[in-house]
Amino acid sequence: MYLDTKRRTKNSKLFTHFYKKSSIYIICVAVLFIAVGFLTTVSPAYRVSSNTITDWTGDLDSSLFLYLMGMENKAFRDALPEDEPSPEVSNMLFEMATNIRPSDTRSLLGQELPGFLTFQNEIIVAGEGTDYTNLPVESSPPLEEVLRDRDAVIDENEGEDLEQQEGESQQDTGERDVVFIYNTHNRESFLPHLPDADSPDDAQHGEVNIGKVSQRFADALEANGIGTEVDQTDIMSVLKEQGMAYHESYQASRNVVQEAFTSSEDIQYSFDLHRDAIARDKTTKEINGKNYARVxxxxxxxxxxHDKNLELANKLHQMIQEEYPGLSRGVIKKKGSGSNGVYNQDLSPNAMLIEFGGVDNTLEELYRSADAVAEVFSDHYWDAEKVNTN
Structure with missing residues (x-):
């Protein structure tokens, strides 16, 4: 009797223990399925993202994923070239664990040496003198310094007069504005026009800034018959009003670009104009006896x-090289830490970001470049229109 009671008590405890553990397992599995379901159905704007995981998977060879899927489904192996060697799992695990690629020294030094992260960007087309030591730098000066009042000196007659194309053959977009120009870092200015500034981070001004280059660019496009809208929103003031930081500039300007594309079906191209922070000798080119600010x-x-945007950038670079050799510094792709990586270019395959000159260039030099780029782009635009018409 005693033994039976003891045995039943023991079995009851085992059953209770098993029941509790089973309940925990079932609850965990249920929570897992609910979490997975939520993450896969929630709107992309609210999904949880991880830059670290993005970097891990972004740096891995895409053939690795085909190989892994091919282990379960042989149909995926058909997508791999016949001479493609099998990926080394040990290298893959090492890369994912350390974020270091044995074949790329930049992946190690970029985390240790200041400024070396620039080398994770990719030069697609190198213009004259362009290498990994003089790529554009995305500086992030304190917002209060950007908004600080400074004196500026400017000659209102600076720059050559635009030549208006005339004649019966002059092409025109009529009342349609097909190009939209804006400035994410709208207060980027130029040291020759700021007598009290001597540092690139101090080259900021509320009126004498890259916005004047945008207006000149628009005027030059209009002179070539291309209707253009220029947005002069003070993005830096928007950041202050909304309590945002300088590195969130592209988030603030995104609203401006989205509104432009939404409000007008005529807009086909957008240009975000910036100025670089590197020295004058890298951003200036003499052509036919006149100095130009390089782009x-x-x-x-x-x-x-993004390959579509890249295709347009490559095309414009080549056309500029033909008409104004040395004016273009080239085409680069930017991603990863220290860069935005999107630049609102996902809103249109014809969205461009162009660096015009640097902190040491004058408006006269910048206006010449704006005229030159507008001339080249106009040729591209009208050639494309002929193709579309035919």
Whole structure:
């Protein structure tokens, strides 16, 4: 009797223990399924993202994923070239654990040496003198310094007069504005026009800034018959009003670009104009006895279909090289830490970011470049229109 009671008590305890553990397992599995369901159905804007995981998977060879899926489904192996060697799992695990690629020294030094993260960007087309030591730098000065009042000196007659194309053959977009120009870092200015500033971070002004180059660019496009809208929103003031930081500038300007594309079906191209912070000798080119502020095309690499934006940037670079050799510094792709990686270019395959000159260039030099780029782009635009018409 005693033994039976003891045995029943023991079995009861085992059953209770098993029941509790089973309940915990079932609850954990249920929570897991609910979490997975939530993450896969929630709107993309509210999904949890991780830059670390993005960097891990972004740096891995895409053939690795095909190989792993091919282990379960042989159909995926057909997508791999016949001579493609099997990926080394040990290298993959090492890369994911350390974020260091044995074949790329930059992945190690970029985390240890200040400024070396620039080398994770990719030069697609190198213009004259362009290498990894003189790529555009995304500085993040304190917002209060950007908004600080400074004296500026400017000659209102600076720059050559625009030549208006005339004749019966002059093409025109009519009342349609097909180009939209804006400035994310709208207060970027130029040291020759700021007598009290001597540092690139101090080259900021509320009126004498990259916005004047945007207006000149627009005027030059209009002179070539291309209707253009220029947005002069003070993005820096928007940041202050909304309690945002300088590195959130592209988030603030995104609203401006989205509104432009939404409000007008005519807009086909957008240009975000910036100025670089590197020295004058890298941003100036003498052509036919006149100094020009050099330009560089920047394409983000952290959004789908950026190859289309890259194709347009490459095309414009080549056309500039033909007409104004040395004016373009080239085309680069930017991604990863220290860069935005998107630059609002995901909103249109014809969205461009162009660095015009640097902190040491004058408005006269910048206006010449704006005229030159507008001339080249106009040729591209009208050639494309002929193709579309035919």
């Amino acid at each position: 560089m095309f920047v394409v983000g690499a952290e959004y789908a279909d």
